[in-house]
Amino acid sequence: MPLGAPHERSDAARNRERLLSAARDLVAEFGAEALTMDALACKAHVGKGTVFRRFGSRAGLMMTLLSDSESEFQHGFMFGPPPLGPGAAARERLIAFGEGRIYFVLENGELLKAAGAATRNRFDVPATKLSHRHMEILLREAGIADPRVMAMSLTYALDPERIVDDVRVRGISPTRLTDSWRELITRLLPAA
Amino acid sequence: MPLGAPHERSDAARNRERLLSAARDLVAEFGAEALTMDALACKAHVGKGTVFRRFGSRAGLMMTLLSDSESEFQHGFMFGPPPLGPGAAARERLIAFGEGRIYFVLENGELLKAAGAATRNRFDVPATKLSHRHMEILLREAGIADPRVMAMSLTYALDPERIVDDVRVRGISPTRLTDSWRELITRLLPAA
DNA sequence: ATACTAAACGGACTATGGTCCGCTTTCTAT
DNA sequence: ATAGAAAGCGGACCATAGTCCGTTTAGTAT
Numbered sequence: 140m141p142l143g144a145p146h147e148r149s150d151a152a153r154n155r156e157r158l159l160s161a162a163r164d165l166v167a168e169f170g171a172e173a174l175t176m177d178a179l180a181c182k183a184h185v186g187k188g189t190v191f192r193r194f195g196s197r198a199g200l201m202m203t204l205l206s207d208s209e210s211e212f213q214h215g216f217m218f219g220p221p222p223l224g225p226g227a228a229a230r231e232r233l234i235a236f237g238e239g240r241i242y243f244v245l246e247n248g249e250l251l252k253a254a255g256a257a258t259r260n261r262f263d264v265p266a267t268k269l270s271h272r273h274m275e276i277l278l279r280e281a282g283i284a285d286p287r288v289m290a291m292s293l294t295y296a297l298d299p300e301r302i303v304d305d306v307r308v309r310g311i312s313p314t315r316l317t318d319s320w321r322e323l324i325t326r327l328l329p330a331a
Numbered sequence: 332m333p334l335g336a337p338h339e340r341s342d343a344a345r346n347r348e349r350l351l352s353a354a355r356d357l358v359a360e361f362g363a364e365a366l367t368m369d370a371l372a373c374k375a376h377v378g379k380g381t382v383f384r385r386f387g388s389r390a391g392l393m394m395t396l397l398s399d400s401e402s403e404f405q406h407g408f409m410f411g412p413p414p415l416g417p418g419a420a421a422r423e424r425l426i427a428f429g430e431g432r433i434y435f436v437l438e439n440g441e442l443l444k445a446a447g448a449a450t451r452n453r454f455d456v457p458a459t460k461l462s463h464r465h466m467e468i469l470l471r472e473a474g475i476a477d478p479r480v481m482a483m484s485l486t487y488a489l490d491p492e493r494i495v496d497d498v499r500v501r502g503i504s505p506t507r508l509t510d511s512w513r514e515l516i517t518r519l520l521p522a523a
Numbered sequence: 524a525t526a527c528t529a530a531a532c533g534g535a536c537t538a539t540g541g542t543c544c545g546c547t548t549t550c551t552a553t
Numbered sequence: 554a555t556a557g558a559a560a561g562c563g564g565a566c567c568a569t570a571g572t573c574c575g576t577t578t579a580g581t582a583t
Binding site for chain 4: 148150151154180185186187188189192
Binding site: 343346372378379380384 | 529530531532533534535
């Protein structure tokens with residue numbers, strides 16, 4: 140709700156609530172993958188145009204649905220206690236960040252995959268962009284030559300599709316993922 | 332063409348040629364992204380069902396279109412001269428592999444993106460799978476604790492979508508990509 | 524040459540994300 | 554209270570990947 144925004148009309152607010160509620164129900168019952176925009180419009184007793192006016196796209200809807208748990212995770216690495224939050228060395232923070240992200244993805248994987256799948260470049264997902272910035276800063280702090288590009292490599296290494304498929308399709312345990320992430324960061328960044 | 336395969340019927344062969352030729356024309360003229368299965372069927376004077384019978388899916392078509400340059404690249408890292416091919420240390424081979432892959436992707440990016448976009452997990456693209464195996468072997472040779480998982484991280488770091496978008500959308504030069512890849516591998520693998 | 528079979532064909536049909544635009548509702552200024 | 558404007562609404566419509574199935578055709582056995 141931007142400050143200068145003109146008051147949201149009451150019918151718009153009502154429909155937004157209806158849609159969010161219906162969407163959460165559908166996701167809870169059938170999973171995010173199975174959610175279709177038609178079904179959502181129907182269940183919320185709203186026209187299809189309204190769904191798209193509200194959320195822009197399927198990806199936009201998924202991002203909205205994500206925003207709560209997303210904010211929580213973001214808060215953790217930006218303001219929370221070390222090693223995830225500020226106060227620890229970049230290396231430790233990156234390790235903790237990757238581990239946190241892996242578990243975050245495993246909890247919200249369907250939504251994240253759905254959010255990323257529909258976007259042209261998955262980078263349009265704000266959560267992804269913020270993660271990237273965060274890693275970029277830590278990598279710079281740790282003396283990486285091109286933190287922006289390296290952060291992109293690591294971002295893709297933590298791609299929701301990759302993590303979810305590793306665990307659910309290829310049978311890799313979450314522990315193996317976090318261990319490998321730790322090895323990656325440990326070798327990548329010189330010990331303090 | 333598997334050995335025991337029953338002879339391919341002449342009409343099937345004729346239609347395959349027509350389709351491949353039409354597809355190459357369309358890609359050359361409008362780009363891979365713009366190719367629709369309807370347009371292809373129409374241009375090849377063939378029913379839509381035939382297109383799908385031949386290639387299974389849009390991704391399948393793209394993979395078929397890719398197979399030539401793909402084989403060439405594969406041959407390079409499996410049988411070619413070092414440092415890309417066998418004969419060099421794992422570290423050097425991985426660096427060369429990443430660089431080669433980056434340029435390969437930049438040349439065939441549209442097809443690769445199109446091939447990956449339509450697949451459930453982009454891992455179904457055979458080129459990707461083979462790259463993964465190759466990296467896994469080199470990582471094992473270099474003493475990485477969990478080569479399979481680490482190879483997956485690196486595979487995603489070289490994702491076609493990532494590379495193409497870095498260069499075309501985010502304005503990263505190919506050189507920056509290869510430099511960063513070199514830094515990544517150099518730090519990741521202990522010097523010989 | 525004929526009949527038979529399995530493969531191949533083609534295009535109508537479905538599913539789904541997304542757009543468009545004429546109609547309706549809410550808010551605001553008077 | 555009223556009128557006008559701006560925002561919102563809804564569902565018909567479009568594009569496109571992929572499926573289905575009745576019909577056709579190439580090869581084969583006789």
